[in-house]
Amino acid sequence: MAAAAAATSAGASRIWTTAEWAALKTHAEAIGSTHLRDLLDDEDRSIAMFAEHTGIVLDYSRQRVTVETMGKLHDLARAAGLESKIAAMFSGKHLNVTEDRAVAHAALRAPKGTTFTVDGKDVVPDVNAVLDRVEAFSDAVRSGKRTGVTGKPLTDVVSIGIGGSYLGPEFVFEALRHEGDAASAAEGRRLRFLANVDPVDVARALEGLDPETTLVVVVSKTFTTAETMLNARTLRDWLIRSLGPSSSTAKSEKEVVAAHVIAVSAAVDKCRAFGIEDDAIFGFWDWVGGRYSVCSSVGVVPLALQYSFPIVRQFLDGAHDMDNHFRTTPLERNLPVLLGLLGVWNSSFLGHGSRAILPYSQALLRFAAHIQQVDMESNGKRVTVDGDVLPFEAGEINFGEPGTNGQHSFYQLIHQGRVVPCDFIGMCESQSPVYMKGEVVANHDELMSNFFAQPDALARGKTEAELEEAGVPAELRPHKVFPGNRPSSSLLLPRLNAFTCGQLLSLYEHRTAVQGFVWNVPSFDQWGVELGKVLASHVRATLSDCRKGAESAGGRVDMSTVDSAGFVPSTSALLKRYLRHESGKDAHTA
Numbered sequence: 233m234a235a236a237a238a239a240t241s242a243g244a245s246r247i248w249t250t251a252e253w254a255a256l257k258t259h260a261e262a263i264g265s266t267h268l269r270d271l272l273d274d275e276d277r278s279i280a281m282f283a284e285h286t287g288i289v290l291d292y293s294r295q296r297v298t299v300e301t302m303g304k305l306h307d308l309a310r311a312a313g314l315e316s317k318i319a320a321m322f323s324g325k326h327l328n329v330t331e332d333r334a335v336a337h338a339a340l341r342a343p344k345g346t347t348f349t350v351d352g353k354d355v356v357p358d359v360n361a362v363l364d365r366v367e368a369f370s371d372a373v374r375s376g377k378r379t380g381v382t383g384k385p386l387t388d389v390v391s392i393g394i395g396g397s398y399l400g401p402e403f404v405f406e407a408l409r410h411e412g413d414a415a416s417a418a419e420g421r422r423l424r425f426l427a428n429v430d431p432v433d434v435a436r437a438l439e440g441l442d443p444e445t446t447l448v449v450v451v452s453k454t455f456t457t458a459e460t461m462l463n464a465r466t467l468r469d470w471l472i473r474s475l476g477p478s479s480s481t482a483k484s485e486k487e488v489v490a491a492h493v494i495a496v497s498a499a500v501d502k503c504r505a506f507g508i509e510d511d512a513i514f515g516f517w518d519w520v521g522g523r524y525s526v527c528s529s530v531g532v533v534p535l536a537l538q539y540s541f542p543i544v545r546q547f548l549d550g551a552h553d554m555d556n557h558f559r560t561t562p563l564e565r566n567l568p569v570l571l572g573l574l575g576v577w578n579s580s581f582l583g584h585g586s587r588a589i590l591p592y593s594q595a596l597l598r599f600a601a602h603i604q605q606v607d608m609e610s611n612g613k614r615v616t617v618d619g620d621v622l623p624f625e626a627g628e629i630n631f632g633e634p635g636t637n638g639q640h641s642f643y644q645l646i647h648q649g650r651v652v653p654c655d656f657i658g659m660c661e662s663q664s665p666v667y668m669k670g671e672v673v674a675n676h677d678e679l680m681s682n683f684f685a686q687p688d689a690l691a692r693g694k695t696e697a698e699l700e701e702a703g704v705p706a707e708l709r710p711h712k713v714f715p716g717n718r719p720s721s722s723l724l725l726p727r728l729n730a731f732t733c734g735q736l737l738s739l740y741e742h743r744t745a746v747q748g749f750v751w752n753v754p755s756f757d758q759w760g761v762e763l764g765k766v767l768a769s770h771v772r773a774t775l776s777d778c779r780k781g782a783e784s785a786g787g788r789v790d791m792s793t794v795d796s797a798g799f800v801p802s803t804s805a806l807l808k809r810y811l812r813h814e815s816g817k818d819a820h821t822a
């Protein structure tokens with residue numbers, strides 16, 4: 233763990249023991265007596281709480297902070313060594329200490345001619361060599377030069393992957409579906425994602441697809457993830473049944489796989505072992521964490537097949553632009569730093585353990601799901617990078633849905649129930665504007681009226697006195713009081729296109745890094761996902777033994793196999809219930 237010591241030497245390892253942390257604790261108590269209703273009346277304060285980069289405006293005046301709070305948060309950031317940790321990330325230092333790896337996803341969007349050094353080597357040429365291959369390959373598929381095994385164009389793509397090999401690409405795919413340039417480039421093409429090992433997801437992904445015109449992309453950094461590999465074998469089987477030796481085409485299995493299956497992985501040998509030819513394998517590197525891999529072949533391959541390579545390049549350029557902003561802008565005006573420090577403030581000092589991500593943009597319907605993994609898998613940790621147990625809970629519960637839909641489902645709780653800090657995200661212009669004569673406003677203005685109204689409703693609330701003045705009957709007043717003082721940030725983007733989508737991705741990736749750097753947690757590993765996987769293999773082996781035993785015993789399951797497998801009694805009982813179930817019979821008759 234020498235790297236761990238090196239990584240933290242620039243800042244306090246146990247940030248909660250610093251004077252800066254203590255000062256914020258005391259300050260948080262003082263803030264407790266102020267209300268956002270009053271803070272928002274201070275025009276100078278509000279104007280000071282705007283920050284901007286290339287037309288992306290962050291308004292954090294509705295956070296429960298004063299100019300003094302921000303100063304103290306910046307002091308905390310400096311005590312944590314934030315600036316040197318950011319610099320360390322961009323210089324390829326091994327910040328992923330428990331796996332001894334660099335954290336270099338920013339290199340994935342570095343344009344030709346720039347440099348990014350990892351382990352003594354400039355990786356930008358390697359990154360761009362893979363991108364050149366993706367460009368050539370996607371052009372060949374899109375133009376019909378590279379066809380399926382029967383010579384038909386490959387118009388449909390199923391991208392198999394889960395977690396970091398799925399959520400980011402799906403967020404970008406959805407974000408661009410109705411964006412002018414991307415939508416015209418995608419005409420006549422379909423992209424589906426297959427993530428869940430639930431066979432119903434296979435049925436959903438294949439609905440209406442023809443094996444002859446379908447290209448399957450198996451996306452897995454490790455190429456060992458159980459769900460992805462079973463889904464890959466399932467789709468290989470689907471292709472071979474329709475196009476293989478015993479079908480009317482009589483093509484060999486090898487030919488079918490070579491024409492219809494490609495792979496994206498950091499484990500090239502395992503892709504070869506699956507039968508995929510070298511020219512159909514798109515690699516990436518172990519210095520790219522799974523949840524930070526959207527800009528590697530993981531996202532670039534399926535997205536370039538759907539939207540064309542030039543659109544994907546704009547997306548990478550947007551992410552690179554935000555990387556530069558993050559790397560070079562002073563902390564006080566740095567958007568990811570501001571968002572990250574506000575996250576630390578809300579979570580560690582005001583005690584709010586969750587965060588809602590609320591894009592007023594239907595195109596961002598999968599953004600919250602992606603950021604949920606980026607943030608929760610990164611900062612949901614119990615120890616520092618040096619292994620000290622944290623005396624507080626790091627990481628927030630992230631969730632969210634597009635507005636205005638959320639307003640009609642869970643906003644009740646955030647207005648009158650728990651305090652949930654919110655990120656409101658809106659666009660100045662719509663991807664699909666609708667203007668109708670006779671309507672009060674255009675449809676996008678209607679949407680944005682809510683984007684502007686909700687943060688104020690949360691911040692200002694409604695008092696008993698206001699209700700009385702409005703003539704609300706006394707017995708109803710307690711129900712109609714809105715306490716207010718609920719924090720939020722508003723992000724206003726000019727529009728949602730490939731470039732700004734890249735900026736948004738990078739903004740949120742780096743926000744998570746900032747919080748992790750301040751808390752000094754190991755944001756770039758994910759040991760917490762392992763235990764469940766190990767236990768699932770034990771269940772899998774037991775189920776397999778039971779099913780095999782039943783086949784040779786005329787259908788009768790030998791339950792002693794479950795009894796001797798060492799599960800706790802309730803798990804054994806539930807497993808037996810599952811094994812006893814006979815198709816078509818309900819619980820009462822089984």
Ligand SMILES: O=P(O)(O)OC[C@H]1O[C@H](O)[C@H](O)[C@@H](O)[C@@H]1O
Pocket residue numbers: 394395396397451452453454455456457460522523609758761
């Ligand atoms: O890309 P893969 O190796 O298939 O991994 C897919 C996912 O699996 C794991 O469970 C990790 O928690 C994720 O970080 C990862 O993104």
